[in-house]
Amino acid sequence: MIEFWYEFASTYSYPAAMRVERVTKAAGVALRWRPFLLGPIFGAQGWNDSPFNIYAAKGRYMWKDLPRICEAEGIPLNKPVKFPQNGLKAARLALVAGDRIADFTRAVYTANFAEQRDISDDATLSEIVTKLGMDADAMFTAANTPENKAALKAQTDEAIACDIFGAPWFFVGDEPFWGNDRLEDAIAWAKT
Amino acid sequence: MIEFWYEFASTYSYPAAMRVERVTKAAGVALRWRPFLLGPIFGAQGWNDSPFNIYAAKGRYMWKDLPRICEAEGIPLNKPVKFPQNGLKAARLALVAGDRIADFTRAVYTANFAEQRDISDDATLSEIVTKLGMDADAMFTAANTPENKAALKAQTDEAIACDIFGAPWFFVGDEPFWGNDRLEDAIAWAKT
Numbered sequence: 001m002i003e004f005w006y007e008f009a010s011t012y013s014y015p016a017a018m019r020v021e022r023v024t025k026a027a028g029v030a031l032r033w034r035p036f037l038l039g040p041i042f043g044a045q046g047w048n049d050s051p052f053n054i055y056a057a058k059g060r061y062m063w064k065d066l067p068r069i070c071e072a073e074g075i076p077l078n079k080p081v082k083f084p085q086n087g088l089k090a091a092r093l094a095l096v097a098g099d100r101i102a103d104f105t106r107a108v109y110t111a112n113f114a115e116q117r118d119i120s121d122d123a124t125l126s127e128i129v130t131k132l133g134m135d136a137d138a139m140f141t142a143a144n145t146p147e148n149k150a151a152l153k154a155q156t157d158e159a160i161a162c163d164i165f166g167a168p169w170f171f172v173g174d175e176p177f178w179g180n181d182r183l184e185d186a187i188a189w190a191k192t
Numbered sequence: 193m194i195e196f197w198y199e200f201a202s203t204y205s206y207p208a209a210m211r212v213e214r215v216t217k218a219a220g221v222a223l224r225w226r227p228f229l230l231g232p233i234f235g236a237q238g239w240n241d242s243p244f245n246i247y248a249a250k251g252r253y254m255w256k257d258l259p260r261i262c263e264a265e266g267i268p269l270n271k272p273v274k275f276p277q278n279g280l281k282a283a284r285l286a287l288v289a290g291d292r293i294a295d296f297t298r299a300v301y302t303a304n305f306a307e308q309r310d311i312s313d314d315a316t317l318s319e320i321v322t323k324l325g326m327d328a329d330a331m332f333t334a335a336n337t338p339e340n341k342a343a344l345k346a347q348t349d350e351a352i353a354c355d356i357f358g359a360p361w362f363f364v365g366d367e368p369f370w371g372n373d374r375l376e377d378a379i380a381w382a383k384t
Contacts, residue, residue, distance in 0.1 A: 057357040165249040
């Protein structure tokens with residue numbers, strides 16, 4: 001089984017989120033979706049913004065590298081209206097999406113990185129949920145309970161405790177794999 | 193043609209250096225070896241140490257990830273006596289190694305990451321050069337001329353001007369590829 005840890009603002013998590021279910025299924029490996037927040041992790045190392053914004057050359061490279069990856073994967077990429085976007089609400093909704101978490105997650109990434117939508121906007125998220133045939137009111141109510149807010153915080157605390165420092169991140173048991181380009185290695189590890 | 197930019201202290205440059213000649217030759221792509229220094233680049237972003245030391249979780253991950261890569265490549269890895277090592281002298285020597293630069297480069301990486309030698313030590317470097325059948329005295333004299341010191345500085349300045357922020361780094365024309373795991377992408381790009 002592979003745990004897929006992702007943050008909705010994270011650029012390289014986008015191609016990972018779009019392909020992780022397909023490639024794990026093809027390999028016969030179980031998948032667990034684990035949304036979390038990078039903000040508190042970056043904050044703890046003194047960053048109040050994405051490292052791609054803080055380190056300009058790194059950002060320029062990422063915006064050359066990511067389009068190559070998306071093109072190879074056959075997924076659309078249009079620079080987000082804002083980078084990074086605030087993925088807090090989307091992450092809380094993902095935690096209450098139940099067996100629709102994969103569909104919900106892909107729809108949010110598509111809104112962020114292909115459709116130039118603001119994923120911190122309730123209207124965007126409500127439209128996504130409704131299009132997926134889910135009850136938006138019920139979802140938002142469940143997402144905003146103190147218990148669910150605590151659950152997302154616990155998820156992020158677990159990420160910190162597991163030494164996660166970026167996204168996407170894969171765990172096979174205790175074995176860590178960082179980055180979209182390590183997904184195949186994680187699958188190979190899971191199969192041994 | 194692929195330009196291979198590397199820093200002798202850089203962990204992920206080790207597997208890249210050991211395989212770059214083999215895989216580019218197999219693909220029929222020309223290779224140019226470009227040693228440079230990361231220190232001034234890291235210094236400019238406020239780092240006076242390797243990011244793998246500054247960001248502890250990142251360092252712990254790298255020391256799990258690099259052994260997997262080296263094992264898959266069939267190259268030995270033993271944690272260096274010190275990390276990062278000072279690659280200044282080795283880089284100056286590489287610039288005067290002429291058509292032996294590939295052999296010299298691999299020998300220095302092996303000393304650093306497999307043999308637990310101090311690559312900033314003249315004795316280590318002298319032994320490497322001598323074992324390769326080169327004239328150590330002549331090499332050191334050539335390496336330490338003001339012209340050669342300036343040449344290494346110019347190489348590093350060129351790296352900064354090209355937006356290089358890490359190593360290993362590959363260029364195919366203006367197209368940048370960062371990391372050992374991007375070498376195959378760089379080769380594919382060079383062949384199109």
